[in-house]
Amino acid sequence: MYKTRIIGTGSSTPEKVLTNKDLEAMVDTTEEWIITRTGIKERRIASDGETVSTFAYRAALNALDMAGVAPNELDIIIVGTITPDMPTPSVACILQNKLKATHAWAFDVSAGCTGFLYSLAIADNCIKAGSCKKALVVGTELLSKITDYQDRTTCILFGDGAGAVVVSREKGERGILSTHLYSDGSCADLLYMPGGGSACPASHESIAKRMHYLKMDGNKVFKIAVKSLEEAALTALRHNNLKGEDIDLLISHQANIRIIQAIAKRLDLPPEKVFMNIEKYGNTSSASIPIALDEANRQHRIKKNDLILLDAFGAGFTWGSALIRW
Numbered sequence: 001m002y003k004t005r006i007i008g009t010g011s012s013t014p015e016k017v018l019t020n021k022d023l024e025a026m027v028d029t030t031e032e033w034i035i036t037r038t039g040i041k042e043r044r045i046a047s048d049g050e051t052v053s054t055f056a057y058r059a060a061l062n063a064l065d066m067a068g069v070a071p072n073e074l075d076i077i078i079v080g081t082i083t084p085d086m087p088t089p090s091v092a093c094i095l096q097n098k099l100k101a102t103h104a105w106a107f108d109v110s111a112g113c114t115g116f117l118y119s120l121a122i123a124d125n126c127i128k129a130g131s132c133k134k135a136l137v138v139g140t141e142l143l144s145k146i147t148d149y150q151d152r153t154t155c156i157l158f159g160d161g162a163g164a165v166v167v168s169r170e171k172g173e174r175g176i177l178s179t180h181l182y183s184d185g186s187c188a189d190l191l192y193m194p195g196g197g198s199a200c201p202a203s204h205e206s207i208a209k210r211m212h213y214l215k216m217d218g219n220k221v222f223k224i225a226v227k228s229l230e231e232a233a234l235t236a237l238r239h240n241n242l243k244g245e246d247i248d249l250l251i252s253h254q255a256n257i258r259i260i261q262a263i264a265k266r267l268d269l270p271p272e273k274v275f276m277n278i279e280k281y282g283n284t285s286s287a288s289i290p291i292a293l294d295e296a297n298r299q300h301r302i303k304k305n306d307l308i309l310l311d312a313f314g315a316g317f318t319w320g321s322a323l324i325r326w
């Protein structure tokens with residue numbers, strides 16, 4: 001019996017911190033509102049000259065180092081991102097070149113905040129199909145570049161960073177037990193960025209209309225996110241004949257502390273079984289789960305044979321879960 005096992009984790013976030021107090025000076029908001037409504041205290045923001053591949057590269061090196069895998073042993077590099085360095089080439093190809101991962105084929109996945117889970121599931125399926133043995137899976141974002149710092153309903157939420165895992169085909173029962181992925185394009189206009197694609201390329205008009213920033217109907221997204229995350233988590237449990245009490249650690253997309261608490265309540269999980277770092281980083285989209293996974297791993301919150309549930313929701317809409325026997 002072979003499984004896809006995570007053998008190394010890594011992450012990297014910018015040095016620069018944007019606090020709630022800083023935001024108070026930028027838009028009509030208060031520190032108290034942000035903390036009570038979101039759980040976010042601060043977020044990391046890239047400095048000039050730093051790109052999404054800067055952090056992807058550092059996170060990848062950390063994950064490869066922990067895994068004891070050399071870049072030229074990688075068969076595939078998959079990067080979940082909605083904020084690539086440029087429309088083409090992909091961040092994955094930029095990363096392949098930086099790492100000198102000469103044997104890897106590489107591509108990006110655009111699936112909003114579910115980008116890392118989608119990428120992990122693709123890597124798992126490639127390994128199961130026998131088309132690769134080792135893959136690097138990354139979630140990386142510079143959301144600060146597409147955040148409107150005049151819009152108080154979104155700018156308080158987002159941050160920058162990257163997380164990565166190395167997965168390997170390994171003998172035994174430990175590894176990815178299941179992945180469940182979903183999408184619903186009918187809700188696209190609740191969370192989207194209208195400008196910058198081929199439908200609306202950059203122009204003086206598109207810039208004047210602030211079309212190159214994320215737009216979100218936060219309250220509607222919130223309600224659908226809770227429902228979808230619950231559904232994906234419960235499906236993972238049912239599929240594996242497990243109950244909430246069997247889970248050792250829930251690592252959910254870090255979008256809002258109230259969303260994570262609602263999922264934890266639905267699964268009947270006590271606080272010590274729920275990993276949270278939203279207070280430090282805010283919502284980093286596809287980077288949020290791999291950054292949290294790496295922090296949980298390095299803080300020894302995860303032990304061998306633990307059952308780890310990953311759960312994500314994002315633009316598209318996209319959502320899904322992955323259950324892992326560590």
Ligand code: UT7
Nearest residue numbers: 029030033113152153156218219221222225255256313314
């Ligand atoms: O990562 C992908 C998926 N994204 C998410 O899952 C995000 C989901 N949404 C959320 O996290 C929450 O909906 C928000 C944090 C964005 C907003 O919280 P909410 O509890 O849903 O607030 P709301 O949108 O219902 O707004 C309540 C009030 C409004 O004022 P009125 O109309 O009641 O007078 C807003 O204008 O809060 C106001 N408001 C703010 N007040 C102070 C909105 N943003 C702010 C702000 N500071 N930054």
